[in-house]
Amino acid sequence: MRNPPAWTAPDPTGPGHWLLRARVFEADDLKRAITRIAHEIVERNHGAEDIVLVGLYTRGVAVAERLAEAITSFEDVDVPVGRLDVSFYRDDIATRRVSPLGPTQLPGDVKDSVVVLCDDVLFTGRTVRAAMDAVVDFGRPRAVQLAVLVDRGHRELPIRADYVGKNLPTKWDEDVRVHLVPIDEDDGIEIWECIEETEGEK
């Protein structure tokens, strides 16, 4: 089952319109997932001392901040949180220009830390690959791990998440939307599908 030749997903602003197919997480479900992931991170790394949570703009930053809060609540350790904009590391510059989403700020240098990249949705894996390139430009971490709220399949690179909130098999032309306060009005995870009126993009 091959992906369509040009792997740009249907444009949410393009022809055709989007309909909500299912709401798979409510606020409570999300909270539990965060708590569980926070515990898993601490368990896997035998404590919270060398961990740096690096959120990928935009919602990944909110994920990192909530994970940090959760870890602090049961480990009593302040986990540093960084923010990473991977726009300039993307490998698809030729097909789309993504405007930078925010200033990259990493706490200190990441040498010898365990960097846990945090994002809302893991899809093709290209964002995470770009993030790894970016992190390595800042220093040499001891390890890089990946925490995501949703893994929706359709990987195009050999990337996997260490910590997953929910595994959600989806169709290629669906859209998974994670809502997080304060970026969005509420907390939740939804699947949307596109009813295209004209032929899809090339």
Place this chain on the structure above:
Amino acid sequence: MKHLLGIDDLGADGIGEVLRLADSFLEVTRRDIPKVPALRGKTVVSMFYEDSTRTRLSFETAAKRLSADTMTFSAGSSSLRKGESLLDTVRTVEAMGIDAIVVRHRSSGVPQRIAGWIDASIVNAGDGWHEHPTQALLDAFTLRRHRGDSFAGMKVSIVGDVKHSRVARSNVRAFSALGADVTLVGPPTLMPPDLEGWPVTVSYDLDEVLPTTDVLYVLRIQRERQEEALFPSLREYANRYGITVERMSRLPADALVMHPGPTNRGVEIDALVADDPRSVINEQVANGVAVRMAVLYMLLADSKEGRAA
């Protein structure tokens, strides 16, 4: 957007976009490894028919920080000898497979002409008296970091040889697009002959304008202008329009002083003024690379928006 030939190519929205991009790139330039792979595989050529080590290096650094490959042709080099026509030279360069040309030339309009001849993106690094858009952008960027996004009501006084200044023409367009009130100050002989339609006021009296100036932008005076009877002597020019320490004391305490560089100490500006805390001249230079990175990124990264994956 394919070319940056002048500020009008951008408009207020475009200027805003460049400045926001420049914020991100400024952060990149401050890293230990100040490099991102955004323009990997692209080739940026500098063609500097007019010598300018500073601007050329600034552009080349910007290209390299974006991981682009660079090539340089400068005024002294054999490839820009007078014999070969401009058209032939740019066509030869294009045939090597390049993505962008950054061009500086003593004749106004050259970047525009080149843009009509070849496919690559053209960046105007200064053409004759006409425009120097990246200078205006880095000036706006510097100002924004001090004064925020909105320039509405900001009183900018541009002092000096406006007639021959591409920096002034670009700055008038950029600052007024962002909402500032621009006043041109200088002797009548150094004003463009016909200012009809320019969004500016004109004054021949610097001292009258100083107390209400928020941003004092000082232009270079070229010594050669004296020979064209544009003013009697450099000394008289410095007396009437030079930014002296004494004049600085009459400038408001929260005003800013800018200059595109390099300065002619003792002519348009006193040496000590550069040390005045209101001077942001050094920042302008530092911001040049980030702003030029933003411009190159905007031109060479395709503009089709898509969903992040």
Place this chain on the structure above:
Amino acid sequence: MTAEVLVKGGTVIDADGSRRADVLVRDGVVADVGENLTQRGATVLEADGCIVSPGFVDLHTHLREPGGEDAETIETGGRGGALGGYTALVAMPNTNPPIDTASVVEQVLRVGRLAPCRIYSSACITKGRSGEELAPLGELHGLGVRIFTDDGSCVNDAGLMRRALEYARALPGAVLAQHCEDAQLARGGHMNEGSWSSWLGIPGMPAEAESVVVARDIALAGLTGGRVHFLHLSTATSIELVRAAKAKGLPVTAEAAPHHFTLTDSLCCGYDPIYKVNPPLRNDGDVKAVKEGLADGTIDAIATDHAPHPAQEKERPFDEAPPGMLGLETALALTLTELVGPGLIALAQAVALLSWQPARLAGLTEHGGPVAPGRPAHLTVFDPEAAWEVDPTRLASRSRNTPYAGRKLTGRVRHTLLAGEPVVIDSQAQR
């Protein structure tokens, strides 16, 4: 090709008026003018819907030979002239070497004899056009030169210009033609000084660079009684000065080029030197004044200032490119489209501006008509309604620098007769 040509079906326009008539030409002269002429064995040139007029005379053509043959030769310029309806061209002397000695005049006239157009030579006022010493005006006059000019440059020295005017009074029919451009005011300029040059950052030449010289030479014409002709006038002020001078009866005349009544300096916004010319394209007010000057007789003639330049010269940066535009093949159409069409001048007056007025000014008695038996058969047959598109690659010139490329114009020469020989038939050059 027989020695008899019958131009059939046209309307004759000359200084005597306008009438439906056929024209029979024999042995180089007009043999008969009348309705329903026939002549067995004559070559018939159809002229339905056309105007038959005396051949046009251009007072101001740069043929570039000797020295600039890359751009044009006397032959190619002559052919362009013929296609434009011209039977006489006055060659400008800014060649290399300049036309300031008998030998160069003779060379131009000799080569010109082979051209499909009568070639007359002007000569410089000063040696080498350097504005310092008088050229041998008398000797050159003896070879037939009537128009003396340093065109390309202005005689900046008022004292020298005065002496030249005085001296030339002894040369019957001589007229000193001035390219009005004060060297100091115009110095460094490449286009009209004004709001466009200010925005574009191109050094400009103010209108006053032209008008101060016009004013000066009007005064000198008054002082010396010598005849002054103003080349390519382009500004409102200059034209007002000439109007006032003529009202006082001073011996001054003027010409204007089609680009100065059709194009403005705003066209320089693309920095394309195809629009670079000296005097430069001016503003709307000046263009209007040129049209009014042509309409009310202040300007005596339309002269093309045909100035060919090889393509690579016009591909240079604006300030490095040489000034000048082609003009021979577009002058008629532009005159008809911009002046006659909108009703600013009558068709007959347009023909006057192109043919007998310049002929008279230059003392070319053979040219300018009238179209009457016994007169030399230098004739132009043109269709005032013919629509065509300017294609630079199909002009006769060696050069391509026309600012009208791609423009659709109305009015085209169908046939041109030079001393009875059809050198242009159906808009095609015969040689």
